[in-house]
Amino acid sequence: xxxxxxxxxxxxxxxxxxxxxxxxxxxxxxxxxxxxxxxxxxxxxxxxxxxxxxxxxxxxxxxxxxxxxxxxxxxxxxxxxxxxxxxxxxxxxxxxxxxxxxxxxxxxxxxxxxxxxxxxxxxxxxxxxxxxxxxxxxxxxxxxxxxxxxxxxxxxxxxxxxxxxxxxxxxxxxxxxxxxxxxxxxxxxxxxxxxxxxxxxxxxxxxxxxxxxxxxxxxxxxxxxxxxxxxxxxxxxxxxxxxxxxxxxxxxxxxxxxxxxxxxxxxxxxxxxxxxxxxxxxxxxxxxxxxxxxxx
Amino acid sequence: xxxxxxxxxxxxxxxxxxxxxxxxxxxxxxxxxxxxxxxxxxxxxxxxxxxxxxxxxxxxxxxxxxxxxxxxxxxxxxxxxxxxxxxxxxxxxxxxxxxxxxxxxxxxxxxxxxxxxxxxxxxxxxxxxxxxxxxxxxxxxxxxxxxxxxxxxxxxxxxxxxxxxxxxxxxxxxxxxxxxxxxxxxxxxxxxxxxxxxxxxxxxxxxxxxxxxxxxxxxxxxxxxxxxxxxxxxxxxxxxxxxxxxxxxxxxxxxxxxxxxxxxxxxxxxxxxxxxxxxxxxxxxxxxxxxxxxxxxxxxxxxxxxxxxxxxxxxxxxxxxxxxxxxxxxxxxxxxxxxxxxxxxxxxxxxxxxxxxxxxxxxxxxxxxxxxxxxxxxxxxxxxxxxxxxxxxxxxxxxxxxxxxxxxxxxxxxxxxxxxxxxxxxxxxxxxxxxx
Numbered sequence: 001x002x003x004x005x006x007x008x009x010x011x012x013x014x015x016x017x018x019x020x021x022x023x024x025x026x027x028x029x030x031x032x033x034x035x036x037x038x039x040x041x042x043x044x045x046x047x048x049x050x051x052x053x054x055x056x057x058x059x060x061x062x063x064x065x066x067x068x069x070x071x072x073x074x075x076x077x078x079x080x081x082x083x084x085x086x087x088x089x090x091x092x093x094x095x096x097x098x099x100x101x102x103x104x105x106x107x108x109x110x111x112x113x114x115x116x117x118x119x120x121x122x123x124x125x126x127x128x129x130x131x132x133x134x135x136x137x138x139x140x141x142x143x144x145x146x147x148x149x150x151x152x153x154x155x156x157x158x159x160x161x162x163x164x165x166x167x168x169x170x171x172x173x174x175x176x177x178x179x180x181x182x183x184x185x186x187x188x189x190x191x192x193x194x195x196x197x198x199x200x201x202x203x204x205x206x207x208x209x210x211x212x213x214x215x216x217x218x219x220x221x222x223x224x225x226x227x228x229x230x231x232x233x234x235x236x237x238x239x240x241x242x243x244x245x246x247x248x249x250x251x252x253x254x255x256x257x258x259x260x261x262x263x264x265x266x267x268x269x270x271x272x273x274x275x276x277x278x279x280x281x282x283x284x285x286x287x288x289x290x291x292x293x294x295x296x
Numbered sequence: 297x298x299x300x301x302x303x304x305x306x307x308x309x310x311x312x313x314x315x316x317x318x319x320x321x322x323x324x325x326x327x328x329x330x331x332x333x334x335x336x337x338x339x340x341x342x343x344x345x346x347x348x349x350x351x352x353x354x355x356x357x358x359x360x361x362x363x364x365x366x367x368x369x370x371x372x373x374x375x376x377x378x379x380x381x382x383x384x385x386x387x388x389x390x391x392x393x394x395x396x397x398x399x400x401x402x403x404x405x406x407x408x409x410x411x412x413x414x415x416x417x418x419x420x421x422x423x424x425x426x427x428x429x430x431x432x433x434x435x436x437x438x439x440x441x442x443x444x445x446x447x448x449x450x451x452x453x454x455x456x457x458x459x460x461x462x463x464x465x466x467x468x469x470x471x472x473x474x475x476x477x478x479x480x481x482x483x484x485x486x487x488x489x490x491x492x493x494x495x496x497x498x499x500x501x502x503x504x505x506x507x508x509x510x511x512x513x514x515x516x517x518x519x520x521x522x523x524x525x526x527x528x529x530x531x532x533x534x535x536x537x538x539x540x541x542x543x544x545x546x547x548x549x550x551x552x553x554x555x556x557x558x559x560x561x562x563x564x565x566x567x568x569x570x571x572x573x574x575x576x577x578x579x580x581x582x583x584x585x586x587x588x589x590x591x592x593x594x595x596x597x598x599x600x601x602x603x604x605x606x607x608x609x610x611x612x613x614x615x616x617x618x619x620x621x622x623x624x625x626x627x628x629x630x631x632x633x634x635x636x637x638x639x640x641x642x643x644x645x646x647x648x649x650x651x652x653x654x655x656x657x658x659x660x661x662x663x664x665x666x667x668x669x670x671x672x673x674x675x676x677x678x679x680x681x682x683x684x685x686x687x688x689x690x691x692x693x694x695x696x697x698x699x700x701x702x703x704x705x706x707x708x709x710x711x712x713x714x715x716x717x718x719x720x721x722x723x724x725x726x727x728x729x730x731x732x
Binding site: 049050051052064068069070130133134135136137152153155156157158159160163243244245246247248249259260261263264265266267268270 | 381382385386388389406407409410496497498499547548549550551552553554557560561564566689692693696697698702705706709710723724727731732
């Protein structure tokens with residue numbers, strides 16, 4: 001007679017225990033990520049409106065939005081916004097990390113303060129920026145006028161390009177700590193021996209950075225850029241609070257346009273199509289993240 | 297028993313305190329109600345946060361009176377007014393949330409099938425209070441489902457706000473009655489260092505109000521009665537040309553303005569003229585009592601069409617079908633908009649909301665100060681979103697997407713030729729009306 005293994009013995013098996021332990025995470029992922037994503041994709045293929053499930057319409061919503069100049073403008077600015085903001089955050093974040101990697105008086109406090117823009121609620125910081133960028137009451141303009149650097153207030157949000165660039169600036173400010181803290185962790189994991197060896201061989205600071213620091217920071221750079229790009233491409237609160245997509249739709253992005261069409265306008269199907277459309281870009285970014293993590 | 301008119305004249309401002317203290321026989325002024333709350337009913341109301349403190353205070357006190365009279369508790373959630381629309385849409389989608397929503401403009405037309413029929417309440421209140429202004433039907437009667445899907449409350453009326461002293465310096469002892477005169481005044485103000493300020497950003501209330509007023513004032517229309525697009529016209533062209541000239545008198549940065557920007561600029565003395573609800577004027581009473589007499593309000597001047605073409609933010613209350621207590625909800629709305637509750641509500645907030653019921657136009661508060669009177673007339677002759685097309689989903693979406701505002705901004709800020717701006721708006725409207 002064959003005796004069946006006891007429950008305890010089964011749980012001792014790495015295969016059984018492994019699957020068992022991953023069940024809660026799988027349920028959370030399926031419930032909170034996969035279900036909304038699949039529902040969004042399904043809605044984008046229907047004529048659903050608020051309170052009405054609608055009918056399956058195939059790719060009609062996609063055909064409609066791709067023919068819509070406002071959507072094309074929003075798609076263009078979403079990509080432009082993401083590229084500019086990521087470039088700014090990468091360069092400035094790395095510079096900040098290099099600075100904070102030095103030991104100086106108050107360096108611990110400086111590292112903590114650096115995180116403030118990132119941990120502050122986005123809506124609150126966006127409201128503060130709305131005041132800083134106000135055409136009449138901007139503290140930035142006030143200071144520059146008092147310093148005699150400009151003659152009148154800067155119209156940060158009143159023209160398409162100034163509004164676009166202002167939002168990119170605010171996004172860089174908010175996301176900078178994410179890059180800086182990531183790079184700081186990366187810098188601290190680089191062995192000091194490498195720099196000592198380079199110094200003995202006569203390498204200068206720039207050469208050490210180019211030959212040692214940057215190559216060793218590449219894996220973390222990939223992860224930081226990819227994750228941050230996903231956050232930036234799906235940014236909503238900051239843009240909605242400051243410009244509502246204006247002036248003249250100049251700062252519409254995927255998320256603000258999707259919200260406007262789906263929630264305010266009630267066109268759930270079309271709004272879902274707008275929200276789902278950048279998914280291809282995000283899948284590519286996610287691919288780089290996964291590959292980078294595996295290589296590391 | 298005094299009739300309603302005698303009561304109002306004799307007690308105007310004191311009505312609230314007396315009613316609240318319980319000394320007024322409330323039932324004596326309320327018509328017999330056909331709406332009987334369900335047993336064990338309780339209600340949740342979602343409404344926009346008041347701009348005038350006394351609005352919220354009196355509304356809450358009247359609600360307590362309702363609870364005392366009927367035993368129906370009412371929970372009120374206040375949200376900033378831009379947030380009411382998405383919250384109500386979410387409730388409609390998931391079938392759960394507040395019983396009653398006090399929302400804006402065409403919101404009820406986005407999900408009419410989810411709302412209970414308000415026809416009986418509308419008929420009852422119309423008969424009791426002298427009938428409804430036309431805007432009530434425009435924003436609350438759905439022509440597709442052929443019933444009243446919302447109960448008209450009123451509008452946060454708009455008027456032109458200006459500084460009397462500066463207008464006099466510019467040669468105008470009285471505010472002009474037509475748009476040509478207003479442009480001359482604006483130029484005079486600008487010349488004297490007091491520019492005008494009208495929002496051209498995505499400011500839901502302030503940008504939509506003045507651009508629609510100018511568009512309609514010149515005879516421009518978004519759509520025809522059959523919902524064919526009518527924006528590309530010589531009338532719209534003239535309106536845009538006028539706006540371009542008015543823009544030259546404006547302070548820098550109006551295209552980046554939100555709904556609070558003109559209030560701040562006007563209070564700070566940076567602009568000499570704007571358009572807003574009465575809150576912008578009333579705020580000065582406490583902010584700067586010495587200068588307060590110089591702040592004035594005027595009925596928006598007429599354009600070439602020579603009639604009122606005011607655009608207001610219309611607020612209505614609607615009840616979702618998922619509510620277990622539709623009768624209690626109707627009785628609550630009847631009670632709140634009936635005398636003496638509404639008398640005191642309108643009086644103490646100095647007419648911030650102009651009721652959609654014509655009977656309230658005889659409240660003494662409207663004539664107690666000439667700066668309040670323009671707001672009494674905010675609904676008389678006011679047009680509606682999507683005019684002259686059919687009110688409904690398409691008009692609601694066009695407003696949400698700032699089509700008219702952006703057309704004006706394209707001409708004024710982006711220096712686009714009016715014909716190109718009209719074509720751009722026409723294409724946007726065609727897409728919206730097609731999908732709606």
